[in-house]
Amino acid sequence: MERKHNNQFTLQVIKMLEKYHKEILTCTGCAFCKKACQVYFHTRKEKDSPKGRIMISYGLLTGELKEDASIIESLQKCALCRLCESVCPSMIKITDIIRAARHDLKGMLPEHERILREIEAWDEPVEGEILLVMNSRNEIVDEIAKKLHATAWHGGCGAAIERMGRENKFAEKLIKKIKEAGIKQVIYYEPYCRKYFEDLNAVNIIDMIEDVEINGSYAVHIPYDFDDEFVEKVKSLFKGKDVMYIHECCGGRIEFREAFPEEAEKMANDVIQKSKGRKIITTSLECYEHLKKYGNVVDLLHIAKFKG
């Protein structure tokens, strides 16, 4: 399970959590974060709470704790949904600390090693003028690519790699391919991809949607960790329509649901329950693939009317 690394890499690793030293000390340990954490709600174990993870990160930073399987599990058993940050009275950057701690981990969960291998092995032609980058093999991706006169890339931007705490070399390779192929425009969906495409002519697909076709009452699922701009744009599409919003995480991110299927299932059912019988519209194909196993769900892309 040990990841191979050289000394230079180890030095970099220590530096990452060190950046958050003051932030961790600022946490008063009040535990208000527990009330927002869905994972803790289901396991009721301290190590599965945001506070528990911050304290464990501190132990790793000071050297009082040495990494082992239980520590890797605790730090990875967080969906990074950021709901804890919404209730933290000290406004601690909890998920940044957890991400830094993950970056510093030497070991990986076996499921994460497999996911990493699978993502990095993904290959398909990068060609045409417009590239639609989606993290899904679902047929909706090809349908939309056709509508937008784009070529579909089904391997995503590798954001999950970074969430697991590893360097996203996959995105680097993809960007290189995009540049080499002379792609004029990149269209992506997952807000996490934005940062990788900053140097490219890239647009979120949400900006290309003119309207949504719905009849009746819906529950729109926008995970809390999505950036404000994305959230506002989604909300503008549903202005005046009979919708309610759900911001809780469904546990559908690949690295979370594969490593912690039991909690991921409970979290999906929480979201279904919160929809109060309304049909759910997801705003992520990862959420869609996960939630559709448990309830009546479509994705925003299924009901989108594109501009032009």
Add this chain to the structure above:
Amino acid sequence: MLEDAIGKEKILADKASLYSYGFDASIHHAMPSVVVTPKSEEDVIEIIKIAHENAIPVIARGAGTALSGQAVPIKGGIILDMAAMNKIKEIKIENFYCKVEPGVVYGELNKQLAKYGFFFPPSPGSGDVCTIGGMIATNASGMRAIKYGATRDYVLGLRAVFPPGKAYALGSSTLKNSSGYQIERLLVGSEGTLGVITEATIKIIPLPEKRGVALASFDSLHDAGKGVANIIAAGIIPSALEIMDKVCIQAVNKSMNIGLPDVEAILIIEKDGKEEEIKKDIERIAEICRKSNAKDVVFTFDEKEMANLWKGRKGVLPSLSRYGGNKISVSLADDMAVPISKIPDAVKAFQELSRKYGILIGTYGHAGDGNLHTKILIDPTSEEEWKKAEKLVDEIYKVVYELGGIVSGEHGIGISKAPWMVKENIELMEKIKAAIDPKNIMNPGKMMQWKGSIITNLRYR
């Protein structure tokens, strides 16, 4: 042994668990030998039996929100995480009580009680996460204590397990009880040093119809204190009466940009009750504040505007923790109670000590019941600052005693406040503890048993 008695799935011994269960919300940390998550009173009995036979320390724990180290296992042993015993067993509106397991979260209980128009009033600041068991063990309360009292005022009965492993039903489900020792009250504030609470019967009361809030600003602490005294002397019992000093005001203004008046002190006063009544009272309160030299008074009955007025008060903690560069807010001497009339003297004395030691102190709290919170800002990685802070704390408590106050109003003693407890009580407390827990397994080393400096078992490295 534990595995055979209660089942393997209730036992946690992995490093991540042992380390994370070693914290509460205090400055302290220590590792337990094992964590157990009982699901029933029978489990607790089995655990106490084994612990008693083998003289192993047992530290019961609710949500780990204690501010003085009550839940930190300084002698190792078994952490009893009571969070899984979280059933609301009965709500009997007609008899004014509810029966709950100790792991029920305070906010969750009040959510359920609100459906009947009732509530359990103590309102600790950690109410959204803290447990009823923890509240009883520390006699927790909050800003509404001025009108509604503390947890102890609502404990009608308890079930608890004591060494060598026997459960007792204490108190009653009746509102009145004149039937012998009030042993259930002895467990209030006992911080897990006597027994483990496995069920609580709690008195509940109807929710108030409406609330109103006033904010008064003062150019002198003395005038703010006069305002408090005059409100109470007028026979008005507010449902909250909070004070914030200049340091807190400036910290909030710096980080939250909500424009609190830049004055020496502000009072936030809440009154609840019948609509007509509170309108009259809030206007009277505003008038009294003006007559007490308030520079300005604003008030509202609108839910949103009230929330806005409270924003500043609730923002004190995060604002202070980000106020001092590399200094952070640590939980030291943060919960003294003084006679209400002595509040201005106390705040002034703390400000003088702050200057003397060159350590920033922000003071805020429940002016209406004399319970103050002083937040001390230091660099927690500096040994020198801790030593200086400990001396400062010693002087703070000297002032508190001179003014006729006590060491803790609502947080409890644990480790951080132990050296400053009233000495005369210690002998009797030890006798009671020895009688109930002869092997000293229940949260040993805390309160009256703490010896020496509090700057040990620190969670900061």
